[in-house]
Amino acid sequence: MVDLKSGRAGGMGEILDVEGPYEVAPLGTALVELSANRPEIVGLTADMGRFSDIHAFRDAHPDRFFNVGMAEADLLLIAAGLAKTGKIAYCTTYSVFVTRRALDFLVIACAHSKANVKILAGMSGLMNPYGATHQATDDIAVLRMIPDLAIIDPCDATELAQVVKAVADIEGTVYVRSLRGKVPVVFDPEEYSFEFGKAKELRSGSDVGVISTGFMTQRAFVASAAARERGLGAGVLHVPTIKPFDTEAVLRFAAGVDRLVIAENHQMSGGLATLVTEALYDAGLHVPMIKIGIQHRFHECGSQAYMEEKYGLDQGRITRAVIDGV
Secondary structure, three states, X not given: OOOOOOOEEOOOOEEEOOOOOEEEOHHHHHHHHHHOOOXXXXXXXXXXXXXHOOHHHHHHOHHHEEEOOOOHHHXXXXXXXXXXXXXXXXXXXXXXXXXXXXXXXXXHHHHHOOOOEEEEEEOEOOOOOOOOOOOXXXXXXXXXXXXXXXXXXXXXXXXXXXXXXXXXHOOOEEXXXXXXXXXXXXXXXXXOOOOOOOOEEEEOOOOEEEEEOOOHHHHHHHHHHHHHHOOOOEEEEEOOEEEOXXXXXXXXXXXXXXXXXXXXXXXXXXXXXXXXXXXXXXXXXXXXXXXXXXXXXXXXXXXXXXXXXXXXXXXXXXXXXXXXXX
16 A cells, blocks of 8 residues: 555646556556456447547447447437446546536436446546536535435545446446546555445544545545654545445444544535535434535636645645644
């Protein structure tokens, strides 16, 4: 397991200037490996082949790849149709287009029909400089209300590759907050194993506990290490599966710490922090909590580093919350 400093996301959600080990296009690599012996797998994109890393599958299996153009509703409708013929349809586009332009098709054609459609959605959260038109800061809040839809938020290249392979055997529709380009390697693939529906306690500590998801877990590790240097026991619970939510693991972890920090690349309302709050309330468990996430507002254009620092998603903010409790 490797602690890394955060990379800088580029114009199409690609992380630039990665410090430490990384993999290039783990989504495409994993999908090619999986599909070699799974002829029922097909790939689709809404004109986002290169910008979602599914182009490797396109090159390996051109007869099983479909580019529907800039038509996200068609993407999901065609995927659902292919699923009805026995295919497992992997779709790529941007998160914001799935949750706005194509939401009804996701709800009815995919989730309601329990169609084997796997949506690998790029640029979830505050992951690009293009402003509100491309920032899916509320995708989890929108999608977790839909029945029969699973939601996964991987941390790094290791977990993303494992998720790409795992979702083929998860019945029904799955939404994955994907990562692309140079994706940092945080987890050792020989040691870490993604388990659908399960949270992972990666570090123990009773003074403060960080509950995180997605690439924010990478920053939780850095903050945890800094806290330990100050003599604080800082635990980390990684929650890759948002839905179904591992309430039992969250309650067990929260009961063992004096205070909590929740870290997510999503609005603080409707996402991980809300799920944790609901779980604690229902169980009658009261633990002081600091929420690290995106404000409930539309965000302007700007560089990734600028936006994260301005809105409190950067490494410094998480480390202060863990060490100083503010």
